Amino acid sequence: MEKYLIELKGVHKVFGSNTVLNDINVGFEEGRFVTFLGPSGCGKTTLLRTIAGFYSPDRGEVWIDGKRVDELPAHLRNTPMVFQEYALFPHMNVFDNVAYGLRLKKMDRKQIEERVTEALTLTNMAQFKDRNPNQLSGGQQQRVAIARAIVMRSKILLLDEPLSNLDAKLRESVRVELRMLQRQLNRTFIYVTHDQSEALAMSDVIVVFNKGRIEQVGTPMEVYFRPVSKFVADFIGVSNFLEGNASLKRGSVVLRHAERDFWAPAPAQIQEGEHVIFSIRPESISIGKEERSTEGASCLPVKIVQGMFIGEKVRYVAKDATGMDWVIDQHDTQTILSDDAYISINQDKAHVIRE
């Protein structure tokens, strides 16, 4: 049985009449980069703050490193956090900010000096140790906030949308550095974001939240290619959906749409006539001017509504005979098609969702 560093059992939290966390049961192993992902108001930050001790669950248990902590006050949990607004102490310089937690532990000066220098070096901020926070840029402040958290040498680091106040280019570079830092330190990072590309790029495990519940826990590839619900498929990336009652033929699931058959690998224990949803990613669809009649591929005539050149790909929005919109991505092309076309989907590209 795997040992979890953090485990949440039946955690439930209500604010007024709003159920923010609804019976959360999940565990995370040591050394993982875990991302809480979901839209605004889904409960991901509330759960993070519950782990940190800023909120107490109305029901349920919070376990950290084999100890139950839901009754433990926040200042005794040793779950250092990187805040969205950095939350640096404006009346202290960089060194004192990073040293703050160590001084509370009454460490000796030499040890504090060594650990602070190490943390600042790891975050490339050693040369700014005498500066005040108001003399630093947003990205620099965020690095100091990270240094202040990692200097505590806790097994856990909590990060509440730490990159949301940075510009797009800086976000990408800090994102890479953060992931490298996590690997180097081999600590468990719990990272909250609503940016799914960030989650996919950085995580070992993604926990997708929706309205206080966990929709799916899995690796980035699992949640992207094998979403368990329409919400997950729609929230992570873009997806085309076909819905209907399944027919089972030759070990595959078949849905009928616009007088064409669409095929997908049959999941275990699927029943004839069961209501299913096919999730098909735009990059899994081919588009061209000619109809392709290939074994195991579904082909559909469409009318191209719009073709957008987005650098590495051309994104098409097209309508089929039933009026349904399709999103198709075509990579590595310098041609933009228009008017009538055909889309083609291989049978192993559609993913079956059973809700």
Added chain:
Amino acid sequence: MAAPGVLSAFLLVFINAMSDFANPKLLGGLFVTSPVQAYGVVTGDADFGMAATISAMLLIPSLVIFVIQAYILSKKSFVTVTGKPVAGLRRIKMGKSADIASQIYVFFIAGLFFLIIGIVAFFAFADPKAYYQGRFVFTLKGFTETMTFNAYTFRNSLIIAAAAGILASVVGLLLAFLNSRKSFPGKKFLDFSAILPNTLPATFLSLAFLLSFQRILMLGPVPILPKLTKTIFIMIVIQAVRQLPIGYRNALSGFKQIDKSIEEAATNLGANVGKTISSVVLPMLRPAFISSAVYNFISAMIAVSIIIFVVTPQWNVASIVVYSRADSGYYSEAGAMSLAIMAIILGTLWLVNLLSRGRIRVFD
């Protein structure tokens, strides 16, 4: 957008002018105001009941104005979302003649203030006998008389003003902490109580303190109010109560500027409530605290109306001596004492500015 500031200024000036004692007493002649009448009734007839009635009547217009102001402000929204300029909007600029007229007006008002100070200085250095003969003879007699007979009042003023300034700021800070960081029943009442002393006429407060603390008030066997009259403590407490709204509002504004996440960060790193307050919150509030303590100190140094009923010969203060010497016609001494008080206040401001390297601004 300026309405809240204008209404607050109106309320403040209205209440201060209505309850002012020293100015109408010195300048009013036969034009007697209620505070002057209340004072006369106490000092002449020892009729505290009548004095209390007159002072209580002063409450009515104060509270009416306060309620009207609160009503008007509650009906409108004055939130400034951002101070950043909005593209496409033109700033209204005054014409050159309006500019010049405004500058002339401002210089005129400033000139009036300097003229008043100049007149006080004139009388401080002018021999009174020669003055009444129509001649100006330079003399330091006003200063020597002051230092001979009234030097102790400066000591008293400094002690009382410093203690009251710090007390008002500390209590204001505690109340602001409760208001901004804790939830409890009666929070709105606490907020109202903290700003109430500013809306009450000064002479009303002074008489109320005199009557409340003249003997130990017992509830059965339990003493609930001590005897403070004729002590320095009543002077300190009454000044502190009067200045409490300043300390409270300053601290409240300071707390609102401290993002909750900063306190959470301290807690997250291992600081309990006490440590969070002492290591993070208080240092961040230090400029606001010192600024309000200094402002309260200055207000206490020059206060007359608020302490007129509680001052005693043993604990006489410089501001009361200025009033009493002027009331008796000793303008040279009154002028000298006024200049000395001004020097103390300006010296305090200079020291604060020096020690804080310009970071603490008392009047901002």
